[in-house]
Each structure stands twice: as structure tokens, then as C-alpha cells.
Amino acid sequence: MTSLLLVAQVTADAAARVGEGRIQGGWGYVAASYAIAYGAMAAYAVSLWLRRPRGGKSEE
Amino acid sequence: MNDKYRALRNGLAVLGVLTLAVGAYMGLSWAPAEREMGEVYRIIYVHVPAMWMALLAVTLNLVCCISYLFKASWGKDALAEASAEVAVLFGGFGLVLGSIWAKPTWGVWWDWDPRLTSMSVMLVAYLGYLAMRKFVEDPEKRAVWSAVVGIIAYVDIPIVWFSVKWWRTLHQVQSTPKTVDADMTLALRVNAFAFLFLMAFFVWNRYRIARAQRAAEVALPEALPTSAGHTSTGPVPGVLS
Numbered sequence: 001m002t003s004l005l006l007v008a009q010v011t012a013d014a015a016a017r018v019g020e021g022r023i024q025g026g027w028g029y030v031a032a033s034y035a036i037a038y039g040a041m042a043a044y045a046v047s048l049w050l051r052r053p054r055g056g057k058s059e060e
Numbered sequence: 061m062n063d064k065y066r067a068l069r070n071g072l073a074v075l076g077v078l079t080l081a082v083g084a085y086m087g088l089s090w091a092p093a094e095r096e097m098g099e100v101y102r103i104i105y106v107h108v109p110a111m112w113m114a115l116l117a118v119t120l121n122l123v124c125c126i127s128y129l130f131k132a133s134w135g136k137d138a139l140a141e142a143s144a145e146v147a148v149l150f151g152g153f154g155l156v157l158g159s160i161w162a163k164p165t166w167g168v169w170w171d172w173d174p175r176l177t178s179m180s181v182m183l184v185a186y187l188g189y190l191a192m193r194k195f196v197e198d199p200e201k202r203a204v205w206s207a208v209v210g211i212i213a214y215v216d217i218p219i220v221w222f223s224v225k226w227w228r229t230l231h232q233v234q235s236t237p238k239t240v241d242a243d244m245t246l247a248l249r250v251n252a253f254a255f256l257f258l259m260a261f262f263v264w265n266r267y268r269i270a271r272a273q274r275a276a277e278v279a280l281p282e283a284l285p286t287s288a289g290h291t292s293t294g295p296v297p298g299v300l301s
Contacts, residue, residue: 045073
């Protein structure tokens with residue numbers, strides 16, 4: 001019984017140590033990254049639309 | 061035929077946006093947090109696909125450049141131009157996302173490590189490629205010179221890919237599905253396909269613009285009258301198709 005408690009304690013300690021190294025928060029960086037990625041692609045799509053060939057038959 | 065192509069192009073865009081929406085949900089909510097980076101690692105779902113698309117686009121550019129030198133065609137030249145511009149788009153914002161990810165994980169926005177440096181060199185090289193295309197007015201010279209520049213610029217790409225293996229870098233080596241959670245792999249693949257559909261849509265539309273520009277450029281000298289009633293001997297549409 002004592003050894004089982006000891007194993008449980010060691011496991012709990014190990015789990016706590018792993019958690020200590022984790023970066024907390026950071027959603028601001030994530031939001032900024034997704035906004036830049038999607039914004040850049042949307043802006044490029046608009047630029048393609050503005051530069052689209054007009055009139056006449058376009059070659060594919 | 062044009063209607064069929066238009067439907068295909070629009071279909072690519074719709075497919076890309078829908079897959080991107082699913083990918084955003086998976087990347088931001090469905091996939092588990094990373095053991096050490098926590099939530100910040102979710103940048104991977106936009107950063108890595110962007111870089112993959114940049115590398116794919118420059119490889120397409122290389123194929124067009126080599127192919128053009130063997131058998132000249134305005135189509136190959138236009139596709140080379142389109143792929144280089146799209147590569148700069150994905151590489152440019154992909155590098156910015158990498159910098160944002162670096163701040164919370166490495167503690168700095170930027171480091172002159174081999175991966176970041178070689179990627180920056182790639183961007184500068186392809187920006188130079190696009191700038192050169194703007195400066196050369198003769199379409200044939202422009203096509204030949206830019207094909208040569210495109211091949212030279214690609215020398216940097218193996219360095220970008222292998223830099224994390226050849227040198228000790230801050231940037232991690234490529235992960236494999238064996239080393240990450242299966243849910244993370246699936247979320248990354250969904251986002252990669254979304255970016256792939258959108259990249260194809262961008263390249264196709266940019267190609268159409270380049271083809272229209274080439275057609276206008278090569279048609280102009282022919283339309284201009286020259287001395288003794290002859291027409292110009294400039295490039296004629298159809299000679300390079």
C-alpha cells in the first residue's frame with residue numbers, strides 16, 4: 001500500500017513538472033497570425049480581381 | 061469553354077474558403093494544446109501551410125523556367141511570373157507568422173539562424189525576379205532573362221529545406237506524423253489542402269492576367285506601321301504560343 005502511494009506521488013510530481021514548462025496564454029499571438037494570414041490572402045484576391053483581364057477572350 | 065474554366069476557378073475558391081473555415085475551427089479549437097507551447101503552437105496551422113505553398117510555387121516557377129529555355133512559350137513565361145508572385149505572397153506572410161511565433165517561444169522576434177536567413181534570401185531573390193520582369197520591356201528578352209534568374213534563385217531552396225538538418229538552428233527540424241498527435245496531423249493536413257486550393261486559384265487567376273498582358277505586348281509592335289509600309293518585325297502572337 002505504501003509503495004502504491006509512493007508511485008502515485010512520484011507520478012503526480014512528474015506531471016506537475018511537465019506542466020511547469022508550458023507557455024501560458026499567447027492567444028494574442030495566435031489571433032494576430034490568423035488575421036495576417038487570412039488578411040493577406042483576402043487582399044491578394046482583391047488585387048487579382050482589380051487586375052483581371054477585361055473585354056475580349058482571355059486565354060486559360 | 062471560358063464558362064467551364066470560370067466555373068472551375070470559382071469552384072477552387074469556394075472549396076478553398078470552405079476548407080479554410082474547417083481548418084480554422086480544427087486549428088483553433090478542435091486540435092489539442094501542445095505540451096510545452098500551450099496554445100501558441102496553433103500558429104503552426106497557418107505558418108507551415110504558407111511555407112509549403114511558397115516552396116511549391118517556386119518549384120512550379122523552376123519547372124516553367126527550365127521548360128521555357130528548352131521550348132519557348134508565352135504560356136510558360138506567364139505561369140512562371142504567376143507562380144513567383146504567389147510564392148512571394150505565401151513566403152512573405154509565412155515569414156511574418158514565423159516571427160510572431162518566435163517571440164513567445166524563442167523570446168525574440170528574429171534571429172539570423174540558417175532557416176530564417178535562407179528563407180529571407182529566397183524572398184529577396186524572387187522579389188528581384190519580379191522587379192527584373194518589370195524593368196525589361198522586350199517580352200522575349202524578359203522571358204529568357206527571367207527564366208535564367210528563376211533557375212539561379214532556386215539554388216537557395218534546397219538550402220532552405222535542409223538548413224535545419226545541416227546546421228544547429230533555433231528552428232526545429234521537420235516533424236513527422238510519428239512524432240506528433242494524430243489530431244494535430246489531421247488539422248495541419250486540412251489547412252494545407254485549404255492553402256493548396258487557394259494557391260491554385262491565385263496562380264490560375266494571376267496566369268490569366270499575365271497571358272492578357274503578353275498578348276497586348278506582342279500584338280502592339282505588329283499593329284504599328286513602319287517605314288515603306290512594312291509592319292514591325294517584333295514578336296508576333298502565335299509564334300510563341
